Amino acid sequence: MGRLSFVPEQASTFAPGVDHLLYFLLAVSVFFTVLIFGAIFYFAVRFRRRSERELPHPPHSGLTLEILWTVIPFGLTMVMFTWGAKIFFSESRPPDDAMQIYVVGKQWMWKLEHMEGKREINELHIPVGRPVKLTMTSEDVIHSFFVPAFRTKEDVVPGKYSVTWFQPTKTGKYHLFCAEYCGTNHSRMIGWVYVMEAADYANWLRGGQSGGSLAESGAKLFQDLACSNCHHSDNSGRCPSLVGVFGSTVKLSGGGMVTADEGYLRESILQPNAKIVAGYQPVMPTFQGLVTEEGVLQLVEYIKSLGTKPAAPASGGPR
Amino acid sequence: MITAAEQEREHYLNESYGIKSWLLTKDHKRIALLYLATVTLFFFIGGAFATMIRIELLTPQGGLVSSETYNKLFTMHGITMIFFFLIPSIPATLGNFFLPMMIGARDLAFPRVNLLSWYLLVIGGLFALFAMLAGGVDTGWTFYTPYSTTYSNTWVIATAIGIFIAGFSSILTGLNFIVTVHRMRAPGMTWFRLPLFVWSNYATALIQVLGTPVLAVTIVLVFCERFFHIGIFDPALGGDPVLFQHLFWFYSHPAVYIMVLPAMGVISELVSVFSRKTVFGYKFVAFSSMAIAVLGFLVWGHHLFVSTQSVYAGLVFSFLSYFVAIPSAIKVFNWTATLYKGSISYATPMLYTFGFIGLFTIGGLTGLFVASLGIDVHVTDTYFVIAHFHYIMVGGTIMAYLGGLHYWWPKMTGRMYPELWARLSALVIFLGFNLTFFPQFILGYLGMPRRYHTYSSEFQVLHVLSTAGASVLAVGYLMPMIYFIWSLRYGKLAPANPWGASGLEWKTPSPPPLHNFDETPIVTQEAYDYRGVIGEEVEVG
Amino acid sequence: MSGQNQHVDSATTYFLVFLALISLTVITTAVAYVDLGDFSVVVALAIATCKMLLVALFFMHVRHSTRLMRLVMVGGLLWLGILIFLTLGDFATRGLVGVPGR
């Protein structure tokens, strides 16, 4: 048991900002608490009842006071709102160069996968100083990915992807908690985040088992599931080419456009006929139940690896 | 002085006897006492769960009960305390008893509906008790889907039915209050002569009527999803669990104001009577109750900041949440200003009032922390939130409830409670409460998630402090229970107006006659006008 | 009189309202088979609202009711609006920052 501290360690770029806002709020709160407690205590003593029959003169009007104690707190709260919103907004938008890690929550464990194919359970190793983006989903109920030292938390919801990001600033070992109640062993759905020096991280990545990078696993799955029978890279198949599809805007049959993000790709694998690309027939079978959430993530990563803009006549596409 | 003859006059307690005269009564005062007995029972059931939770959390490994049991304990603690104690507590007991009297009415507008709503609470409570005895429920009081609809193997359906039925009890109480305030006021009792307790109960009733049905339909959908396997929130079908959260919090956030608005009304009464001054800024306090009732409906999304709700919705809900802080602040400032140049008595109800203002201030200010997006992302679903809402609901509502109970006890029962013991209990509760819940703010900011059966050992010191506080708090709550019962037989006989209060409820004997007033009162004064109430006046100030 | 029976509408009025309601039902059904694009839901809801107003104003005597009763009705619909508007505000703005789940 360490020394008693009132704030957790500051181990991400967000942490100091959140704590500063906390100190501001604490200062405001202490001021008003002292003001109210002090006033009550002083009035209670100063104006205590001295005779059972006394009757005080009530003051007549307090309009100025009413306006003052409406406007001043309101101004203060607007500062709190703006400050908090600014932090929240930056927490919501991961930088483009962030290192991607995929997270699948299930009762009651965290499964994490690095781009390079390294998988972990209830442990996350990351290098210090690099922004890390987590794309997360759940296999069953709602969980929540919470690292107090980073001051970040985001729910992990079944049926969709959610994203959180942070940039660790300090090497060390930090708590990872599930913060959304998820059933019997909710309090055991915990783990550790290891923030390492870049070199140590590289070593760690190389060590131990590795089944190839995430994209490679995805490529293999792409073959195993026979996706490549229809999705030819040169658009000659019955289905659209997937080269460069990620991040592009896809025209749908029946009008409408959609941005091909992770959520769209996931939906197109699990419920292929939900949104049909213009000019194609709904012939793809559903892969719901045939491929796990992790498998979907690998496929998504593989499709992302096929480039983000339409490539010249395909060469290295799947065959 | 009270003569023996006066005590033998007929009043609502002795006008008829027997179990039937209670179970079939249409008298709002008797129904209030039925409610009092019911919610007290549920308070101690919920308290027993809390006790077990606190004992369990003494050690990080969680040796006392299994995880399944622990999860059921906090779920049933929440459900019992919120739906069967806090929501009916002040409106259905003190409100039921005194709202008609304060406006000079013989009864509520619909006495039979009033009795029906008590029965609904009891029936709902029996369903919930059945679920608890049969094996309990482990979804958390929030019933988040898909855990509650698909994954939990506990008694969700019975509990849901219980809450559904209790919800209608709450709706009918609210409906009755609204109609009563509109249609049953005595001659001369204009809106701005209404005691603030009436205003705040009126505002509460609006929330009950407008919010509770949404909870009801949400529970129906959870019930259908579990029982008939239809899917509204089921992600496997393409449903959205976050939609459940919207529907749930549309009621459950305003429900916080159902719990605390009546408490604010009690405090407005007490702070005036025990400083013998009209409430400072009467209209501001009255309108702030209405403002809280309205604005309280615009902020529910602040429970969803990390739920995958859209960023923009998060911004709007955070922004709106700060608006609801303002009327609460106005109330605190006005209560404090009421004390200025008053004639302040240290009677027990006033001690509870001091306690309320202090604890509510802390609870309200920490509300600013959780309304702030940047901080809420870190502290939501941690003990910080637990501490915050216990400061509001326990530090706020229960303090006010006990304060009001002491204040009106002489009117309700015709007996005085023992003053010395009562003051002691107020002190014990205040200290015990702070010791229990203040450490939880720190726990939460340090990152201790809520609903954890086992926890990391660095949190133990604060948990031990909290449990120590809880044992003090438990003693504090048992004391009034004992001396109130004692006072029913041995307490001093109460005069009609022991506090020198000015409300209409004090202008009739203690306990009141069956129809409250021997003749319909005609109101000619503003509320809280103490001239003419105090025997020989000595003006000060 | 105790003032409660002041407004007895004629049977003819009620019958005319009834006929209007039936006609609107026929219209809304027929118009559903016409392709109006996104407007079809607008038209359907507009007709339904007209029908609601007819029933409320005439059959439920809102025409003759007090200001308080009208306030109750408008307030109720306003609250329904709050529930729907603020929730849809979330659903309509999801994904606008271009990050899944935000």
Added chain:
Amino acid sequence: MASDSAAETLALREQFDTEAQQKDASTLGMWIFLITEVMFFGGLFLAYTVYRRWYPAEFAIASSSLNAVIGAANTVILLCSSFTMVMAVRAAQLGKRDALIWFLILTLILGAAFLGVKAYEWNEKFQEHHVPGPTFHLENAVRQGPAQIYFSLYFAMTGLHALHMVVGVCLLTFLIIEARRNRFSAAYMTPVDIIGLYWHFVDIIWIFLFPLLYLIDRHLGK
């Protein structure tokens, strides 16, 4: 005003001073109750709106599988019942006992007819496997999940509406019995009045349910 009938004296409950006050309170109480009903159904309408925006194609297909003619006919039945109900209230206002009873009976029959048609429709859904659950299947629907959500909403909304109708039918039965016992007069007809309000309200809910459930993009199915 001197009370000259027994019904009137009986009718004034002790907490009220005047009959006007009592009648006013009852009407206000009923309206507030109806507002709670608006919020109750409001939760369903919200869920409906969210999912219809998400899954327009499935909602259109699922909606087209309903029989719009039966739906429209049932709407007409319900509107007729509203008409007979308002005529019943009018008869009560004028103190015409026999007319009151007959209009109430007509309303009751029409209400029961509506429920009968509804039961027929539901039964059809069971046979067509349009009831949410493991055996659910909707022809032509690309995604079965959202189609199932549509039918979950359909059953929740029409089911709760029908439940309200059943309550309404019980209330009508109560009114008929009371009317036959001469409980109502031109001076005291509050129960008829407020149950009338309830009946019209249930009608209004259906007025919205009908186009929202039955008439989504019908032109596609032509």
